Amino acid sequence: xxxxxxxxxxxxxxxxxxxxxxxxxxxxxxxxxxxxxxxxxxxxxxxxxxxxxxxxxxxxxxxxxxxxxxxxxxxxxxxxxxxxxxxxxxxxxxxxxxxxxxxxxxxxxxxxxxxxxxxxxxxxxxxxxxxxxxxxxxxxxxxxxxxx
Amino acid sequence: xxxxxxxxxxxxxxxxxxxxxxxxxxxxxxxxxxxxxxxxxxxxxxxxxxxxxxxxxxxxxxxxxxxxxxxxxxxxxxxxxxxxxxxxxxxxxxxxxxxxxxxxxxxxxxxxxxxxxxxxxxxxxxxxxxxxxxxxxxxxxxxxxxxx
Numbered sequence: 001x002x003x004x005x006x007x008x009x010x011x012x013x014x015x016x017x018x019x020x021x022x023x024x025x026x027x028x029x030x031x032x033x034x035x036x037x038x039x040x041x042x043x044x045x046x047x048x049x050x051x052x053x054x055x056x057x058x059x060x061x062x063x064x065x066x067x068x069x070x071x072x073x074x075x076x077x078x079x080x081x082x083x084x085x086x087x088x089x090x091x092x093x094x095x096x097x098x099x100x101x102x103x104x105x106x107x108x109x110x111x112x113x114x115x116x117x118x119x120x121x122x123x124x125x126x127x128x129x130x131x132x133x134x135x136x137x138x139x140x141x142x143x144x145x146x147x148x
Numbered sequence: 149x150x151x152x153x154x155x156x157x158x159x160x161x162x163x164x165x166x167x168x169x170x171x172x173x174x175x176x177x178x179x180x181x182x183x184x185x186x187x188x189x190x191x192x193x194x195x196x197x198x199x200x201x202x203x204x205x206x207x208x209x210x211x212x213x214x215x216x217x218x219x220x221x222x223x224x225x226x227x228x229x230x231x232x233x234x235x236x237x238x239x240x241x242x243x244x245x246x247x248x249x250x251x252x253x254x255x256x257x258x259x260x261x262x263x264x265x266x267x268x269x270x271x272x273x274x275x276x277x278x279x280x281x282x283x284x285x286x287x288x289x290x291x292x293x294x295x296x
Binding site: 013014015016019020039040041042043044045049050051052054055056057058059062077079080081082083084085086087090 | 163167188189190228229232235238
């Protein structure tokens with residue numbers, strides 16, 4: 001899938017991603033990198049609303065897992081169970097969200113478990129950056145369920 | 149402020165709240181209760197996108213603190229520092245978000261500290277409900293900073 005096709009998929013199926021004007025800058029085995037501008041995500045202080053920052057971080061994490069499972073040809077659904085979000089700095093403009101696995105070395109056993117038992121758990125973290133500096137950190141726990 | 153005026157304020161100053169079609173159902177000393185419909189918050193599985201659920205929970209928590217500080221005539225700004233979100237059940241339609249203080253007995257000392265030292269910390273929790281059942285639980289830590 002091209003970056004453009006991924007972006008279209010997100011905007012069509014998760015309309016909040018279109019409302020937040022999320023763009024897909026990179027998507028590969030290592031990461032998914034999204035960006036979002038200030039205007040649709042602004043708050044009353046003219047910085048990014050925390051709920052937007054967290055939603056873009058969640059979207060990056062989900063997109064990363066979704067694409068990797070698709071590539072691994074595993075037919076399953078992803079459910080987010082829990083996340084934490086640390087807001088490190090106010091964001092005054094366009095920001096990025098880079099999702100990666102917390103423990104990349106566990107990917108293979110995650111896929112094997114999902115295929116054998118129909119259920120497996122994995123953690124994804126997303127770094128938010130604004131103007132070249134860290135602005136927030138998200139960690140999400142997902143469960144993947146194999147479709148029968 | 150009437151519920152309608154609060155809703156207008158949110159929609160104008162935090163445009164994501166308009167995109168999510170958030171409505172203000174109640175706002176008093178004890179709680180802020182918001183609702184949001186499925187359509188603008190849907191995901192590819194036809195349930196509420198986790199990022200939307202968390203953003204509505206964050207909005208409820210922020211709105212609660214904002215209104216109470218306003219009522220207490222404390223001129224300050226609120227910064228969210230950290231939050232956790234637990235997703236308990238998939239949400240298939242309109243849902244509500246009810247924000248309350250984690251420790252209501254600490255409100256007075258929070259306001260006193262803010263007035264005396266210009267900085268104070270407080271926690272808010274938000275319960276998400278769908279169809280009469282708990283669907284998610286958010287806890288957020290906020291810092292209030294007095295304007296000089």
